[in-house]
Amino acid sequence: MRTVGDSSEGRDLVDDLDEVLERAEADLRSLDGRRLFVTGGTGFLGTWLLEVLVWARRRRDVGPTIEVLTRDPESFATRSPHLAADDAICLLRGDVMAPPISLAVPDVIFHAATPASAALNDSAPTLMYDTIVDGMSNVLELATAADRPRILFTSSGAIYGRQPSDIYGLPESHGPEKLARPSAYHEGKRIAEQLCVEATVAGDAEVVTGRLFNFVGPHMPLDTHFAIGNFIRDALAGGPVVVGGDGTPFRSFxxxxxxxxxxxxxxxxxxxxxxxxxxxxxxxxxxxxxxxxAAEVGGCDVEVRGTPDPSRPAERYVPDCTRARVELGLVNHVDLAEGIRRTAAWHRGRGG
Structure with missing residues (x-):
């Protein structure tokens, strides 16, 4: 399977997918024969999950049957025809804002349906909040028809609020501060997490929450609010790579x-x-x-438009991943420079 066009400079996903299969084989085998229901399957997270599950079935003949809730199956089929055509995937037309209807009672649910839109959060905060909270409620309602299904809810590190400058990485125990300007996205994720805990305590489902931070990789859009995507876009176009602010905030990818x-x-x-x-x-x-x-992609110039204020501490948004490392044995294998190179090569292969 190739998921990009042929290009001597491009890079398909085969190497990445084979790496995932090797590292996650035991977890993938645990999903064999299960019934998986996916929301947010057309976004960055969901697309990657589906790529891996389809590849696992082709390479190892293991994996679940998959139902993907999507508002626009035709658009999904156009963007990812190899996924839409796979026998293991059933596309269900629907919206997480309405109680989702599953053709088969799921025993595993991957819930990632949230509009990752800074513009929506600013222009229609009530819609953003309702999408997160009502969507979570509807997924948990679907879970009541099953026998305590496993659910993974993709929350966000944004629930912590502003990171104190003296904390290098945010641990899961860090309490959120009262936000100076309440964010519908942040608050919606917090309430959704509470719903997950309540459903787990009640015995309705076994819900695990992932608080996601920043990422880079194929399938990431280069034209939205993700800084690293914008930088890769600029470098692929020959530069300069433009930093709109002063360049001082810290992130990790x-x-x-x-x-x-x-x-x-x-x-x-x-x-x-x-x-x-x-x-x-x-x-x-x-x-x-x-x-x-700029160095890894195009050797182009960088333009930082803002001027740092030395009297103000640099803003941070960086996790402490000790819990995942200690409890689940999880580590990262691809460093940032290599991730940037792989992402740029994939976009080159698609004519980006």
Whole structure:
């Protein structure tokens, strides 16, 4: 299977998918013969999960049957025809805002349906909040028809609020601060997490929560609010790589193949009612990230438009992933520079 066009400079997903199969084989075998219901299957996370599950069936003849809830099956089939045509995948037309109808009672649910849109969060916060909270409620309602299904809810590190400058990485025990300007996205994720805990305590489902941070990899859009995607876009176009701010905030980035290994582990082995940070521990400031992308992708210039204020501490958004490492044995195998190279090569192969 090739998931990109032929190109001597391009890179398909085969190597990544084979790496995931090797590292996550036991977790994938645990899903063999199960009935998996997926929301958010057309986004970055969901697409990667489906790529891996389809590849596992082709390479190892293992995997679940999969129902994917999507508002637009035709659009999904156009973007990912090899996934839409796979016998193991059934596309269900619907919206997580309405109680989803499954053709078969699921025993595993992957819930990732959330609009990752900063514009929507600003322009229609009530819609953002309702999509997260009502969507979670509807998924849990679906779970009541099953026998305590396993559920992975993809939450966000944003639930912690602003990271104190003296904390290098946020642990799961860090309490959220009262937000100066409430965010519908942050608050919706917090309430959804509480619903997950309540469902687990009540015995309705076994819900594990992944608090996701920042990522890089194939299938990541280059034209949205993700800084690393914008930088790769700029570098592929010949530069300059433009940093709109002062370049001082710190972030960390997990490669997509590592991400899906972690998500499979949480789905299969995570402790019900528990939350796990999902991401990378190694922090880099945005200006240095721009220079790294420029060096790895195009050897182009970097333009930092803002001016740092030395009196103000640099903002941070970096997880502490000790819990996932200690409890589930999860580590990242692809470093940031390699992840950038792989992502850029994949987009080159698609004519990006």
């Amino acid at each position: 997990q490669y997509a193949a590592d991400l899906v290994v972690w998500l499979l582990a949480l789905l299969v082995r995570g402790e019900p009612g528990r939350s796990y940070n999902v991401g990378a521990d190694d922090a880099i400031d945005i200006a240095s990230l721009a220079h790294l992308v």
